[in-house]
Amino acid sequence: MTGMLRPVGSRVPVPHPGTNLQLPWAENYHTWCMGSGTQALSSAVLLAITRSSRRPSTPEVILPAYGCPDLVAAVVAQGARPVLVDLLPDYPFMDPEKLSNSLSAATVAVIAAGFLGVPEQLSSLAGICRDHGVWLIEDSAQCFPPDCARDPIADCAVLSFGRGKPINLMGGGALLVRRDHGPATSDLLSGLPEIQLDVDWKWKARRQLFNFLLGRFGYGLLRRVPFLGLGSTVYKPLVRLCRLKLPAGLLEAGISEAKNRASISPEYTRKLGFLRQRRWTLFMEQDIAPQAEGRVTLRYGVLAPNQHVRDRAINALNQKGIGANAFYERALPEIEGLKGIVPGSASDYPNAASFANRLLTLPSHEDVTSQDVSLIASVISEWAS
Numbered sequence: 001m002t003g004m005l006r007p008v009g010s011r012v013p014v015p016h017p018g019t020n021l022q023l024p025w026a027e028n029y030h031t032w033c034m035g036s037g038t039q040a041l042s043s044a045v046l047l048a049i050t051r052s053s054r055r056p057s058t059p060e061v062i063l064p065a066y067g068c069p070d071l072v073a074a075v076v077a078q079g080a081r082p083v084l085v086d087l088l089p090d091y092p093f094m095d096p097e098k099l100s101n102s103l104s105a106a107t108v109a110v111i112a113a114g115f116l117g118v119p120e121q122l123s124s125l126a127g128i129c130r131d132h133g134v135w136l137i138e139d140s141a142q143c144f145p146p147d148c149a150r151d152p153i154a155d156c157a158v159l160s161f162g163r164g165k166p167i168n169l170m171g172g173g174a175l176l177v178r179r180d181h182g183p184a185t186s187d188l189l190s191g192l193p194e195i196q197l198d199v200d201w202k203w204k205a206r207r208q209l210f211n212f213l214l215g216r217f218g219y220g221l222l223r224r225v226p227f228l229g230l231g232s233t234v235y236k237p238l239v240r241l242c243r244l245k246l247p248a249g250l251l252e253a254g255i256s257e258a259k260n261r262a263s264i265s266p267e268y269t270r271k272l273g274f275l276r277q278r279r280w281t282l283f284m285e286q287d288i289a290p291q292a293e294g295r296v297t298l299r300y301g302v303l304a305p306n307q308h309v310r311d312r313a314i315n316a317l318n319q320k321g322i323g324a325n326a327f328y329e330r331a332l333p334e335i336e337g338l339k340g341i342v343p344g345s346a347s348d349y350p351n352a353a354s355f356a357n358r359l360l361t362l363p364s365h366e367d368v369t370s371q372d373v374s375l376i377a378s379v380i381s382e383w384a385s
């Protein structure tokens with residue numbers, strides 16, 4: 001089989017100059033475009049450190065024990081220490097009680113990372129942050145729109161425009177700073193160097209190639225190139241921060257395309273419902289109205305009863321040309337390059353480790369059809385227990 005339905009990723013748009021789109025968070029947040037989502041997140045950490053009244057010698061930042069290793073890079077780049085918190089059992093959310101126990105006099109911020117399109121439980125985390133005078137940073141790299149557009153509860157929010165994110169501009173990100181944090185933060189951020197993104201012939205050629213590689217044929221070819229290490233998770237340190245000047249209408253084009261994307265996740269919840277009787281967990285089923293809120297589901301995630309069943313299901317799906325995978329595969333302490341940078345080992349975060357071992361992600365982008373979901377359901381049903 002040559003073709004493969006890609007695991008994730010949407011097509012790169014062309015700018016729509018002249019579109020007069022108000023960013024959905026504009027009333028409450030100022031937007032700074034940055035070189036990447038990681039750079040935007042690191043800038044948020046920098047602001048939290050600078051604005052903290054505590055001035056600890058080594059500031060601490062709290063993040064989930066399962067998630068994107070870029071979170072660690074963003075924290076470490078600011079000379080801060082990452083502190084990990086375990087998840088709630090069978091959910092991609094931090095355990096609020098364990099979070100409270102992890103706060104110290106050196107804590108300056110909590111990073112609340114949305115997962116696969118579902119935001120963290122920001123209101124319960126905001127209460128804890130408020131009580132302790134630390135910043136709440138919403139990492140919305142995997143979610144669009146960010147939850148702060150609905151409720152301006154986070155001090156900062158972060159977007160990513162990288163490939164495999166809800167809005168794919170082949171790179172870049174944004175830092176949203178709540179307006180009450182005002183001029184002190186602006187001075188700091190406007191001091192960062194700025195690079196300009198030009199939509200020239202090279203950019204357009206790259207876009208064509210990218211979009212071709214998203215198709216079933218293109219992705220099937222791409223997968224056969226082993227040195228690309230497609231989908232493997234490794235730690236990359238962050239070296240510098242810069243601002244990014246986007247051409248007029250590019251972000252707007254990405255947003256309007258994302259808003260018009262139909263959501264396949266209700267269909268997954270319906271057709272995979274039988275898995276509940278076979279000890280699988282459909283942790284995204286409560287997220288019943290992503291479409292009503294105009295939210296993008298980045299991938300549809302389910303938890304197998306154990307790692308063995310999960311791995312067999314991935315294999316069987318891949319054989320049928322479905323780009324299912326295990327996503328990060330491991331809790332942060334076990335990710336290549338993170339030993340000694342984050343505290344503890346996977347056994348200190350049992351829920352995160354179990355989530356990592358059992359997670360199976362299924363494609364939910366604009367090219368997934370009803371027939372694909374039916375095929376996926378029948379393949380998993382053969383391997384489900």
Ligand SMILES: *Cc1c(COP(=O)(O)O)cnc(C)c1O
Pocket residue numbers: 036037038039041067068070071113114139141142160161162172173
């Ligand atoms: C991808 C991602 C980032 C980093 O974004 P880049 O634009 O790739 O630097 C940060 N946080 C989360 C949760 C992500 O998924």
